[in-house]
Amino acid sequence: MKRISLLGASGSIGTQTLDIIRLHPEQFQLTAFSVGRNIEFAAKVIAEFGPDLVSVQRREDLDRLRPFLAHTKAVYGENGLLEVALHPDSSLLVNAVVGSVGLVPTLGAIEAGKTIAIANKETLVTAGHLVTEAARRHGVDLLPVDSEHSAIFQALNGEDEKRISRLILTASGGSFRDQTRADLESVTLEDALKHPNWSMGSKITIDSATMMNKGLEVIEAHWLFGLPYNQIDVVLHKESIIHSMVEFVDRSVMAQLGTPDMRVPIQYALTYPDRLPLPDAKQLQLWEIGTLHFQQMDLERFRCLRFAYEAGRMGGSLPTVMNAANEAAVEAFLQRKISFLQIEELIEQAMYHHTVCPNPGLEEIREIDAAARRYVMGQI
Ligand SMILES: NC(=O)C1=CN([C@@H]2O[C@H](COP(=O)(O)OP(=O)(O)OC[C@H]3O[C@@H](n4cnc5c(N)ncnc54)[C@H](OP(=O)(O)O)[C@@H]3O)[C@@H](O)[C@H]2O)C=CC1
Ligand SMILES: CC(=O)[C@@H](O)[C@H](O)COP(=O)(O)O
Ligand SMILES: [Mn+2]
Numbered sequence: 001m002k003r004i005s006l007l008g009a010s011g012s013i014g015t016q017t018l019d020i021i022r023l024h025p026e027q028f029q030l031t032a033f034s035v036g037r038n039i040e041f042a043a044k045v046i047a048e049f050g051p052d053l054v055s056v057q058r059r060e061d062l063d064r065l066r067p068f069l070a071h072t073k074a075v076y077g078e079n080g081l082l083e084v085a086l087h088p089d090s091s092l093l094v095n096a097v098v099g100s101v102g103l104v105p106t107l108g109a110i111e112a113g114k115t116i117a118i119a120n121k122e123t124l125v126t127a128g129h130l131v132t133e134a135a136r137r138h139g140v141d142l143l144p145v146d147s148e149h150s151a152i153f154q155a156l157n158g159e160d161e162k163r164i165s166r167l168i169l170t171a172s173g174g175s176f177r178d179q180t181r182a183d184l185e186s187v188t189l190e191d192a193l194k195h196p197n198w199s200m201g202s203k204i205t206i207d208s209a210t211m212m213n214k215g216l217e218v219i220e221a222h223w224l225f226g227l228p229y230n231q232i233d234v235v236l237h238k239e240s241i242i243h244s245m246v247e248f249v250d251r252s253v254m255a256q257l258g259t260p261d262m263r264v265p266i267q268y269a270l271t272y273p274d275r276l277p278l279p280d281a282k283q284l285q286l287w288e289i290g291t292l293h294f295q296q297m298d299l300e301r302f303r304c305l306r307f308a309y310e311a312g313r314m315g316g317s318l319p320t321v322m323n324a325a326n327e328a329a330v331e332a333f334l335q336r337k338i339s340f341l342q343i344e345e346l347i348e349q350a351m352y353h354h355t356v357c358p359n360p361g362l363e364e365i366r367e368i369d370a371a372a373r374r375y376v377m378g379q380i
Pocket of ligand 1: 007008009010011012013014034035036037038039056057096097098099101119120121122145146147198199200201202203204262
């Protein structure tokens with residue numbers, strides 16, 4: 001029996017993780033979980049799974065949750081996320097929270113020797129050097145949940161990194177893949193939230209539309225698989241059937257395919273190195289799809305992808321700034337305070353304005369993250 005702590009249970013990845021736990025009650029048990037503001041959902045999870053611990057984002061929400069607690073202890077805020085991650089009975093942390101708020105609980109769980117199933121890419125982007133170094137020191141596995149990284153992990157199948165020549169991430173192109181830059185001047189929030197292939201939380205859906213999602217994923221791949229940026233490529237593949245590829249030194253390319261369904265990589269991270277059936281996942285029938293399309297990425301059309309390569313290559317605190325500026329700008333777009341194209345303008349300004357700190361520690365990361373958010377808010 002694997003006992004699981006789950007951060008971000010009420011989100012898109014969180015609810016699908018609960019589906020997997022529900023599907024295999026003999027394999028998995030939910031020990032502790034967090035939500036943000038969705039208290040009704042937390043009450044349902046407590047009634048169904050009877051976990052030991054729940055964390056909510058805000059202290060004032062504890063009163064709303066109290067009538068549903070029974071034997072479940074309730075905590076709140078960033079310390080609450082850490083307490084969930086550190087629950088002594090859990091051996092696995094599924095980090096499905098959105099944003100760099102996931103960093104401290106991830107580092108805490110690694111230091112406590114727990115396996116990490118990581119969906120929360122912002123944590124790896126903002127402080128990949130700290131997370132991977134802590135995982136190495138404590139002998140902890142970082143198991144990818146993100147579909148592209150799970151695809152690479154599966155295609156690698158334990159091969160030594162010396163035999164890899166290139167990682168090839170696929171990008172759907174997001175909501176505006178067929179629009180020109182001129183078209184982007186007048187797109188709306190509603191348009192941006194319509195992802196062609198995946199149903200996901202609002203922040204990542206906007207990231208897909210700006211192509212920042214792929215930028216974050218390039219940096220995530222660098223940290224998870226230890227390859228330099230000149231060995232990480234992106235190809236536009238509008239069907240999202242090939243989830244990513246690995247090219248080996250002999251030019252052989254391994255790809256992982258499947259119909260778009262996040263429960264597949266989530267379940268693989270939970271069962272690794274084993275596999276379990278997922279009977280109601282739609283079988284891939286290539287004849288139904290007929291044709292798969294591929295296109296070279298245009299880094300002027302998708303400027304956020306260029307920013308991410310620049311931030312990743314420069315390293316130090318620049319990825320922290322890019323990530324925090326993106327989080328703040330996307331939040332402002334979701335609140336209709338800025339236009340779609342202002343997201344990338346604000347990120348570029350924040351990166352330009354920052355003096356890079358070469359090897360930031362946790363406290364510096366937190367300060368630089370907060371400063372980048374303040375900078376973006378000050379420009380709006
Ligand atoms: N959705 C997907 O298919 C994929 C997602 N990812 C990554 O997984 C992560 C989660 O994405 P997704 O599930 O789509 O996001 P959602 O927005 O659907 O869910 C986010 C979760 O985090 C909680 N949350 C948000 N802010 C805070 C906070 N400050 N403190 C505590 N909890 C908070 C939310 O709580 P509440 O709703 O209760 O307020 C919710 O449970 C992201 O990093 C994303 O990039 C990666 C690959 C695919
Ligand atoms: C499902 C998943 O992993 C998302 O990150 C997805 O990849 C988004 O698609 P694009 O960023 O390629 O549009
Ligand atoms: Mn992805």
